[in-house]
Amino acid sequence: MSAAILLSGNNYQKIALLHKFLNLGMISSTSHLRVQRTFTVPVIDFFKQTVMTDTLNKYKGKELVIAGDARNDSPGHSAMYCTYTFIEYETKDIVSSVIIDKRMTNLKSINMEMKGMLRAMQSLLDNGVAIKEVCTDAHAQIASMLKKDYPQLKHSFDTWHGAKNFGKKLSAVAAEARNKDLRPWVQDLVNHFWYCSRKSQGSEMALISRWRGVLHHVTDVHEWVIGDSAGSAQCEHEPLPATPDMETKWLEPGSDAHCSLAKVILDTRLLHNLKYYVNFRHTGELENFHEHILMYAAKRYSYSYPMYKARNQLAIIDYQHHKERNHATDKKGQPMYARKYSKRNKNWSVVPVKEKKTYSYIPDMMKEILQRLSVYEGPLPTRFPPEEGDPRLIKRTIAEVSPIPTKELVARKKSRFQ
Ligand SMILES: [Zn+2]
Structure with missing residues (x-):
C-alpha cells in the first residue's frame, strides 16, 4: 500500500x-x-x-x-x-x-x-x-x-521564446498613439521572425538580410536596389493581389510608425542576438515532460x-x-486525436492520442521493494538524517529567519492574550 x-x-x-x-x-x-x-x-x-x-x-x-x-x-x-x-x-x-x-x-x-x-x-x-x-x-x-x-x-535560443519576446516589444511600441498604424502588422512581423529563423539554415547573414528586408515590404516595396551579397534584394513571397485591406495597411516610408518599426527591427541587441536563432530550435517538448512531473508532484x-x-x-x-x-486507433482503425490547450502558446491544438x-x-x-523488505533485519529506522546533496544541510528551512521552537511561539501567543 x-x-x-x-x-x-x-x-x-x-x-x-x-x-x-x-x-x-x-x-x-x-x-x-x-x-x-x-x-x-x-x-x-x-x-x-x-x-x-x-x-x-x-x-x-x-x-x-x-x-x-x-x-x-x-x-x-x-x-x-x-x-x-x-x-x-x-x-x-x-x-x-x-x-x-x-x-x-x-x-x-x-x-x-x-x-x-x-x-x-x-x-x-x-x-x-x-x-x-x-x-x-x-x-x-x-x-x-x-x-x-x-x-x-x-548556443541556440528557442525560436518560440524569441518570437514571443519580439512580439511583446513590438506590441509595446505599437501601443503608442503615434504608432497606431503599426498595430495591424504585429502578428505578420512575429510570423516574419519565425520565417527568418526557419529559412536561415545556420547562416547568420541570410537571417539578418531577410530580417531587415521587411522594412521595405511594409511600405509596399518588394524589390529594392541596395542588397547585400548574402541575399537577393527582394521579398520571397508570390506577387501580391491588390486588395483594399492591404492598401490601408501599408506604411508611409519615414512616417512615425515606420521609423519606430525600423528602431525595433534594427535594434543593435536584437540584431546581435539573431545568430542564436539560425538553427530554428525549440524547447517545447520539455513542456510534455513537465506535465509528467505534475502528475507525481x-x-x-x-x-x-x-x-x-x-x-x-x-x-x-x-x-x-x-x-x-x-x-491509438478507434474501433474503425482510424487514428484518434484530442484537443489540447497549451499554456505556453495560449491556444488550442490537436494532438494524436497515444x-x-x-x-x-x-x-x-x-518486487524489488518487497524483496528488500523481506531480507531487512530489525525495526525500521525512525529518523532519516539528510544525505549528501540534501539542501537541509545548508539551511534547515527556506524561511528568511530561523525557526523559533513551537513551545516558545505558544508561550508568546498566550502572554499576548493575557
Ligand atoms: Zn514584400
Missing part, C-alpha cells in the same frame, strides 16, 4: 481519507514514512539510475544537440525547487535532469535556472557525453555564461527534498518508458 501510494504519484493523506470513508484498514502515517524512506525511495533511485545509464549508453561517442528548460515547483518567487532538464534534440530522450533547491542559490530563485543548467550540463560531460549544441530559452545571462565558460559550444503540496527528488525520478522513469507509444500507458516497470519495482 505504501509503495503503491508513492509509485502512482498519490499522497498519503488523500488515500488515508478515502480508506476512512470506505471503512478500510490503512497503514499508519509513521509506518508509511518509514517504508517509503527505507525501501521505496532507494528503489526509485535505483530504477532511475538504470534508465539513465541505458539512455546515456546510446549516446557514448556521439556529439549531442540538447535542449534544456527549467520548471519551478510553484510559480515565481515562492518557488522552492527548480528542476532543470536536458533532452536529446532528435529522440527527445531525457539525458540529464537536476533539482536545485532555493537554499543552494542563497534563496534567490532567479539564479536557480542558471545553476540547474550548469549542473545538468556538467553531469552530462562527467558521464562522457560530448555536447555540440545547447538550446535554451532566450536569457541574456545564460548566453553570456555559456559564451564565457564553454566558448566552443554552439502536485503544485499545491510541499515536499521535502528527498521526496521531491523521488517524485521527479518517477516522472523521468514514466516519461522515458512511455515516450515511444503508438498512435496508446494507454502500460506501466510495465511497476511490477518490477514492487
Whole structure:
C-alpha cells in the first residue's frame, strides 16, 4: 500500500481519507514514512539510475544537440525547487535532469535556472557525453555564461521564446498613439521572425538580410536596389493581389510608425542576438515532460527534498518508458486525436492520442521493494538524517529567519492574550 501510494504519484493523506470513508484498514502515517524512506525511495533511485545509464549508453561517442528548460515547483518567487532538464534534440530522450533547491542559490530563485543548467550540463560531460549544441530559452545571462565558460559550444535560443519576446516589444511600441498604424502588422512581423529563423539554415547573414528586408515590404516595396551579397534584394513571397485591406495597411516610408518599426527591427541587441536563432530550435517538448512531473508532484503540496527528488525520478522513469507509444486507433482503425490547450502558446491544438500507458516497470519495482523488505533485519529506522546533496544541510528551512521552537511561539501567543 505504501509503495503503491508513492509509485502512482498519490499522497498519503488523500488515500488515508478515502480508506476512512470506505471503512478500510490503512497503514499508519509513521509506518508509511518509514517504508517509503527505507525501501521505496532507494528503489526509485535505483530504477532511475538504470534508465539513465541505458539512455546515456546510446549516446557514448556521439556529439549531442540538447535542449534544456527549467520548471519551478510553484510559480515565481515562492518557488522552492527548480528542476532543470536536458533532452536529446532528435529522440527527445531525457539525458540529464537536476533539482536545485532555493537554499543552494542563497534563496534567490532567479539564479536557480542558471545553476540547474550548469549542473545538468556538467553531469552530462562527467558521464562522457560530448555536447555540440545547447538550446535554451532566450536569457541574456545564460548566453553570456555559456559564451564565457564553454566558448566552443554552439548556443541556440528557442525560436518560440524569441518570437514571443519580439512580439511583446513590438506590441509595446505599437501601443503608442503615434504608432497606431503599426498595430495591424504585429502578428505578420512575429510570423516574419519565425520565417527568418526557419529559412536561415545556420547562416547568420541570410537571417539578418531577410530580417531587415521587411522594412521595405511594409511600405509596399518588394524589390529594392541596395542588397547585400548574402541575399537577393527582394521579398520571397508570390506577387501580391491588390486588395483594399492591404492598401490601408501599408506604411508611409519615414512616417512615425515606420521609423519606430525600423528602431525595433534594427535594434543593435536584437540584431546581435539573431545568430542564436539560425538553427530554428525549440524547447517545447520539455513542456510534455513537465506535465509528467505534475502528475507525481502536485503544485499545491510541499515536499521535502528527498521526496521531491523521488517524485521527479518517477516522472523521468514514466516519461522515458512511455515516450515511444503508438498512435491509438478507434474501433474503425482510424487514428484518434484530442484537443489540447497549451499554456505556453495560449491556444488550442490537436494532438494524436497515444496508446494507454502500460506501466510495465511497476511490477518490477514492487518486487524489488518487497524483496528488500523481506531480507531487512530489525525495526525500521525512525529518523532519516539528510544525505549528501540534501539542501537541509545548508539551511534547515527556506524561511528568511530561523525557526523559533513551537513551545516558545505558544508561550508568546498566550502572554499576548493575557
Ligand atoms: Zn514584400
